[in-house]
Amino acid sequence: MRFGINTLDDMEVQGKTVLCRVDINQPIDQATGTLKDTTRIAACTPTLKELSDKGAKVVLLAHQGSDIEYKNFYTTEPHVQVLSKLLGREVRFIDDVCGPAARAAIQALKPGELLLLDNVRFVAEEQTLFEMKLQLSHAAQAKTLLVRKLAPLGDLYVCDAFAAAHRDQPSLCGFEQILPSAMGRLFEEEFCVISGLMEKPERPCVFVLGGAKISDAFLMMSTVLGGGVADQVLTGGLVGEVLLWADGKDIGEGARGVIRKAGYESLVGTARELLAQYRDRILMPEDFAAVQGGQRVEYPLGKIPGDTLILDIGTETGACYQARIRTAKTVFVNGPMGVFEDAPTEQGTRMVWDALGDTAAYTVIGGGDSITATKKYGKTEDINYICTGGGALIRFLTGEELPVVKALRYGSTLTKKQC
Ligand code: ADP
Numbered sequence: 001m002r003f004g005i006n007t008l009d010d011m012e013v014q015g016k017t018v019l020c021r022v023d024i025n026q027p028i029d030q031a032t033g034t035l036k037d038t039t040r041i042a043a044c045t046p047t048l049k050e051l052s053d054k055g056a057k058v059v060l061l062a063h064q065g066s067d068i069e070y071k072n073f074y075t076t077e078p079h080v081q082v083l084s085k086l087l088g089r090e091v092r093f094i095d096d097v098c099g100p101a102a103r104a105a106i107q108a109l110k111p112g113e114l115l116l117l118d119n120v121r122f123v124a125e126e127q128t129l130f131e132m133k134l135q136l137s138h139a140a141q142a143k144t145l146l147v148r149k150l151a152p153l154g155d156l157y158v159c160d161a162f163a164a165a166h167r168d169q170p171s172l173c174g175f176e177q178i179l180p181s182a183m184g185r186l187f188e189e190e191f192c193v194i195s196g197l198m199e200k201p202e203r204p205c206v207f208v209l210g211g212a213k214i215s216d217a218f219l220m221m222s223t224v225l226g227g228g229v230a231d232q233v234l235t236g237g238l239v240g241e242v243l244l245w246a247d248g249k250d251i252g253e254g255a256r257g258v259i260r261k262a263g264y265e266s267l268v269g270t271a272r273e274l275l276a277q278y279r280d281r282i283l284m285p286e287d288f289a290a291v292q293g294g295q296r297v298e299y300p301l302g303k304i305p306g307d308t309l310i311l312d313i314g315t316e317t318g319a320c321y322q323a324r325i326r327t328a329k330t331v332f333v334n335g336p337m338g339v340f341e342d343a344p345t346e347q348g349t350r351m352v353w354d355a356l357g358d359t360a361a362y363t364v365i366g367g368g369d370s371i372t373a374t375k376k377y378g379k380t381e382d383i384n385y386i387c388t389g390g391g392a393l394i395r396f397l398t399g400e401e402l403p404v405v406k407a408l409r410y411g412s413t414l415t416k417k418q419c
């Protein structure tokens with residue numbers, strides 16, 4: 001048991017049917033059904049291999065894409081070949097989630113065999129809009145179709161989906177009400193790394209917060225500065241711009257317009273409160289870059305022409321942040337410094353990632369675009385920990401108890417099936 005949750009060491013799985021929720025959600029080319037990345041699939045294979053080696057009948061539950069944004073909303077069938085290849089053993093697939101075909105396939109499993117069910121989000125109660133509109137209690141989630149149909153066939157529930165741990169949905173929080181539960185090895189590892197970061201980081205501990213999700217960044221800042229976790233927060237992207245605006249600095253009408261349009265003007269007040277409390281520990285950019293005629297142009301703060309759009313931090317700020325990262329002992333990064341997708345405005349992000357690559361500090365990265373930047377700059381091997389979860393990691397760092405953690409703590413107290 002760790003963090004009040006059972007681990008795989010606490011479970012006797014031989015001959016048992018284990019319902020295992022994984023997060024293998026990946027970008028997908030729908031025209032060909034090809035997965036464009038397989039990082040998350042690889043990350044959960046240790047748990048699956050261990051369960052199968054120990055003689056469990058393993059039933060995999062997973063989602064692919066979201067019903068809000070249909071781009072990646074797809075069957076989980078393409079994942080099964082990748083899983084089989086990575087595990088070196090056959091994983092079967094059934095194009096059903098909890099209907100008669102899925103149930104028959106589960107009942108036919110033999111010890112050591114693995115079966116992947118279809119996308120759990122094909123079931124209405126699992127959908128994202130449903131989650132946000134109804135906000136079902138965990139007890140109510142245990143009464144949803146998915147849990148009512150599958151829980152009676154299972155003996156144990158394992159959640160290895162740390163990347164989805166902020167989601168309050170039946171496949172993630174419902175089974176723990178009925179089946180004795182545990183977290184998988186990936187969940188345990190990610191929980192451990194992030195808790196270690198929050199509880200006893202080696203100092204100086206520097207947080208680098210950029211990108212576009214300003215409200216998340218501000219929540220994180222107040223937790224890690226208020227709780228004494230971060231000695232310094234280096235800011236870039238829209239996060240840095242809103243802080244400067246709050247500080248009464250002239251970032252130009254162009255940048256203010258972008259922030260207003262994104263609906264973030266209301267956060268200027270929050271930024272002001274953060275500065276009032278923690279000014280000495282928050283670093284803001286001192287110069288910026290924009291694009292004119294396809295070329296990078298830099299301006300010091302206060303000299304940004306009226307309607308110019310700020311698209312990156314400038315060279316001086318980049319060099320200052322590099323020095324802080326190189327002398328830190330712990331560095332956490334979420335969010336790029338600028339629009340790193342475009343060549344003229346990638347320098348700030350590249351400078352920060354270069355320093356992450358050669359600092360002796362323990363480095364942790366989270367967030368989809370931050371992981372993309374890590375791959376783009378060839379730093380995957382140099383970063384100590386790349387967290388598979390973006391949303392979950394951010395919620396964790398804001399100090400909230402994640403819904404799945406709460407449910408797993410409850411499920412860890414059960415010694416026998418409740419149905
Ligand atoms: P992550 O996915 O790592 O959590 P975010 O999603 O919060 O990061 O932010 C990434 C996005 O923010 C990128 O698409 C990047 O182009 C954009 N971005 C960064 N800086 C700026 C800026 N100054 N103005 C507009 N967009 C920015």
Ligand code: MG
Pocket residue numbers: 367368369370
């Ligand atoms: Mg992003």
